[in-house]
Amino acid sequence: MKNVTISDIAQRAGVSKTTVSRVLNSPEKVEEGTRKKIEQIMKAAHYTPSATARNLSKQASSTVGVIVPELNNAFYGDLFMGIEEILNKNNLSLLYCSNEDKVKKDFEALDMMKTQRVKGVLYVPAMNYPAAGLMGKLQKKLESLGCPAICIDRDIRLHMDTIHFNDKKAVETAVLSLVEAGHRDIAFINGNEKKNILAAERYEGYREGLRKAGLPENERLVYQGEFQKSYAYLAMKELMEKERSFTAVITGNNSLGKGYLQAVYEAEKADAYAHIGVDRIEMLDLLRIPNDYILRDSYEMGKQAAEMLISRIAFPEKKIQNILLEPSLVLESSERDRKR
Amino acid sequence: MKNVTISDIAQRAGVSKTTVSRVLNSPEKVEEGTRKKIEQIMKAAHYTPSATARNLSKQASSTVGVIVPELNNAFYGDLFMGIEEILNKNNLSLLYCSNEDKVKKDFEALDMMKTQRVKGVLYVPAMNYPAAGLMGKLQKKLESLGCPAICIDRDIRLHMDTIHFNDKKAVETAVLSLVEAGHRDIAFINGNEKKNILAAERYEGYREGLRKAGLPENERLVYQGEFQKSYAYLAMKELMEKERSFTAVITGNNSLGKGYLQAVYEAEKADAYAHIGVDRIEMLDLLRIPNDYILRDSYEMGKQAAEMLISRIAFPEKKIQNILLEPSLVLESSERDRKR
DNA sequence: CTGAAAGCGCTTACAG
DNA sequence: CTGAAAGCGCTTACAG
Numbered sequence: 001m002k003n004v005t006i007s008d009i010a011q012r013a014g015v016s017k018t019t020v021s022r023v024l025n026s027p028e029k030v031e032e033g034t035r036k037k038i039e040q041i042m043k044a045a046h047y048t049p050s051a052t053a054r055n056l057s058k059q060a061s062s063t064v065g066v067i068v069p070e071l072n073n074a075f076y077g078d079l080f081m082g083i084e085e086i087l088n089k090n091n092l093s094l095l096y097c098s099n100e101d102k103v104k105k106d107f108e109a110l111d112m113m114k115t116q117r118v119k120g121v122l123y124v125p126a127m128n129y130p131a132a133g134l135m136g137k138l139q140k141k142l143e144s145l146g147c148p149a150i151c152i153d154r155d156i157r158l159h160m161d162t163i164h165f166n167d168k169k170a171v172e173t174a175v176l177s178l179v180e181a182g183h184r185d186i187a188f189i190n191g192n193e194k195k196n197i198l199a200a201e202r203y204e205g206y207r208e209g210l211r212k213a214g215l216p217e218n219e220r221l222v223y224q225g226e227f228q229k230s231y232a233y234l235a236m237k238e239l240m241e242k243e244r245s246f247t248a249v250i251t252g253n254n255s256l257g258k259g260y261l262q263a264v265y266e267a268e269k270a271d272a273y274a275h276i277g278v279d280r281i282e283m284l285d286l287l288r289i290p291n292d293y294i295l296r297d298s299y300e301m302g303k304q305a306a307e308m309l310i311s312r313i314a315f316p317e318k319k320i321q322n323i324l325l326e327p328s329l330v331l332e333s334s335e336r337d338r339k340r
Numbered sequence: 341m342k343n344v345t346i347s348d349i350a351q352r353a354g355v356s357k358t359t360v361s362r363v364l365n366s367p368e369k370v371e372e373g374t375r376k377k378i379e380q381i382m383k384a385a386h387y388t389p390s391a392t393a394r395n396l397s398k399q400a401s402s403t404v405g406v407i408v409p410e411l412n413n414a415f416y417g418d419l420f421m422g423i424e425e426i427l428n429k430n431n432l433s434l435l436y437c438s439n440e441d442k443v444k445k446d447f448e449a450l451d452m453m454k455t456q457r458v459k460g461v462l463y464v465p466a467m468n469y470p471a472a473g474l475m476g477k478l479q480k481k482l483e484s485l486g487c488p489a490i491c492i493d494r495d496i497r498l499h500m501d502t503i504h505f506n507d508k509k510a511v512e513t514a515v516l517s518l519v520e521a522g523h524r525d526i527a528f529i530n531g532n533e534k535k536n537i538l539a540a541e542r543y544e545g546y547r548e549g550l551r552k553a554g555l556p557e558n559e560r561l562v563y564q565g566e567f568q569k570s571y572a573y574l575a576m577k578e579l580m581e582k583e584r585s586f587t588a589v590i591t592g593n594n595s596l597g598k599g600y601l602q603a604v605y606e607a608e609k610a611d612a613y614a615h616i617g618v619d620r621i622e623m624l625d626l627l628r629i630p631n632d633y634i635l636r637d638s639y640e641m642g643k644q645a646a647e648m649l650i651s652r653i654a655f656p657e658k659k660i661q662n663i664l665l666e667p668s669l670v671l672e673s674s675e676r677d678r679k680r
Numbered sequence: 681c682t683g684a685a686a687g688c689g690c691t692t693a694c695a696g
Numbered sequence: 697c698t699g700a701a702a703g704c705g706c707t708t709a710c711a712g
Contacts, residue, residue, distance in 0.1 A: 005688090005689055006689060007690095016698070016700075017689090017690080017700095018691085018692085018698070018700080018701095019697085019698060019699075021690070022697095022698085025691075029697070030697075031697055034697085048451065048455050049455065050457050051455045052395045052401070052456070053689035054689080054690055056705065056706085057704050059704060059705095061392070063435070070421075071417055072418065077412050077417060080411060081411060081412060084438060093456060094435065094437065095435055095436075096435075112433060115391045117343070117390050117392050144388075146343045229626075258622075261627060265626065265627050281623070284623075286598050287629075288606060345704090346705060347705075355682080356682070356683045357707090358683055358708085359682060359683075364706090369681070389706070392704090393704075395688090395706090396688050396689065396705080397705075399688060399689095
């Protein structure tokens with residue numbers, strides 16, 4: 001079943017391709033009678049113009065590229081949905097590619113976006129490029145992309161539009177809140193600061209919090225491995241086994257939060273520690289398990305990022321925008337304590 | 341920053357576009373010296389051929405369309421990731437569009453895929469088209485798509501390649517397992533059978549299970565509303581309030597399972613009922629809350645679906661394939677009982 | 681091994 | 697209000 005083309009329609013209507021093209025792009029310029037006739041023929045033939053041909057001819061595109069690490073983390077899932085909502089509203093198609101936190105896949109994804117000649121890309125960098133000494137290579141790639149890009153969530157200091165959360169401040173606030181509640185020995189289970197810029201920022205926040213509270217850092221309470229459930233699970237098990245002193249734990253993202261929970265529930269020590277996690281875990285609320293967390297509204301961030309891109313496409317010369325969102329600290333367990 | 345074209349490369353290399361095109365498509369046909377020279381010039385210029393132009397010229401495409409209801413349901417999130425993995429391996433780009441279980445969005449999504457001239461589409465139908473009397477319209481749309489499609493997860497009896505789970509059998513098994521454990525009054529919280537074919541099948545399975553067990557259906561224990569957390573929450577609250585007799589509950593998908601949990605935890609009746617949910621809820625296992633569920637491996641289904649599409653593209657004339665996957669019943673809570 | 685030319689399905693400046 | 701023609705960036709049969 002070959003697709004119907006503009007020539008087929010023109011022929012059936014007894015007009016030129018130009019006229020058919022006009023009813024597609026500027027119908028007001030076509031005499032009503034012929035327009036209606038052409039429209040009807042199009043409909044009867046199930047004609048849909050080819051975006052491929054149009055894009056080539058117009059030297060433009062109607063699709064936007066989205067590069068994120070993964071989708072099975074609710075944080076990125078929500079981000080993605082926010083992006084999709086805005087793109088949809090603006091009649092833009094969405095070309096998706098994950099980078100799995102890997103440089104290789106990241107570069108492949110960017111190459112793919114270039115090959116596809118997308119209108120713009122929404123981009124969560126795969127890793128801590130500055131720390132890896134790969135900043136130059138990345139910048140070259142981004143420049144040769146041929147379209148604008150927005151850097152999301154991970155602030156690796158690219159000279160372009162960016163939007164991300166103030167993660168450092170958030171963790172600092174978490175530390176101070178725990179200190180205020182009387183905790184002195186606060187463990188920290190985090191991602192790898194070398195690999196992930198967010199891990200680095202969160203670690204800085206952790207240290208800054210301790211500093212402000214006048215507490216020393218105990219490196220035996222700091223675990224920086226992977227942003228994975230399994231890592232936090234093992235880290236927490238080790239902590240419970242080897243360390244006696246600590247009374248509170250901060251986990252660096254929702255996967256780590258899940259691993260922490262798995263470990264303490266398994267050991268039947270769910271109430272033994274105060275815990276603040278980065279990102280909300282929905283199930284806990286449903287199960288009425290009070291939990292403290294740093295709330296980052298990634299759905300909203302996705303919407304804003306998509307809007308930034310659309311605005312950038314419309315005004316290529318406008319000033320670079322760097323948006324810093326402030327996460328909030330949600331304390332449910334102390335709420336519970338107060339109610340007791 | 342305009343993109344470099346094949347003509348630019350040809351000019352710089354002092355050869356024809358044909359030759360440049362050859363080093364892209366059949367390098368073995370180009371004399372080694374010129375090939376190397378051209379390759380080097382391409383690299384220096386950061387040249388990437390335009391998929392748009394290539395697709396138009398080749399009358400082919402390198403992207404596959406994916407239409408699913410939503411991504412914030414883990415079931416579809418996993419499905420999506422399975423799909424992505426296979427597409428990636430086959431160097432296919434992924435054009436995404438959600439349909440949000442709505443006919444209007446579904447048709448728009450299909451139109452978009454046609455406009456984009458994708459190579460094929462992986463498709464989860466938005467709703468119960470046969471029951472809505474819209475089967476004819478949908479079939480027309482699918483036919484005029486101009487590319488093969490695979491129907492996933494919701495078996496609305498389209499005459500094309502399909503893959504889905506045996507949901508009816510699964511729920512039937514769940515009922516029989518509860519009956520065997522001594523339950524007689526089994527409530528059922530489900531989606532709308534008119535709107536969603538899966539709801540219809542699961543309801544059939546529920547009734548079939550009761551029939552086989554020789555039990556009458558008590559319609560006061562059957563709630564068929566929306567596949568949403570909030571619906572199950574309200575339904576379960578009402579059940580607990582109005583009905584005394586029931587001792588077990590089956591929920592029709594993971595969202596409903598969450599709503600059920602929310603209601604029973606809020607009422608502090610988590611242990612009051614036996615519960616089997618369709619689809620696993622990961623957090624429960626992490627929190628060591630024993631739970632029974634029907635396991636449907638949607639990641640695997642996504643992979644298989646993508647493979648089916650690729651195979652269909654390669655062999656357009658091969659026989660239509662309809663795959664029925666058998667879900668398994670996972671009983672953790674009785675496991676626990678036995679251990680007691 | 682290489683190139684000129686036609687074609688993919690559109691759009692658009694130009695002429696009428 | 698309408699159409700012929702050139703062009704977007706590639707590919708490919710054909711000729712050499």
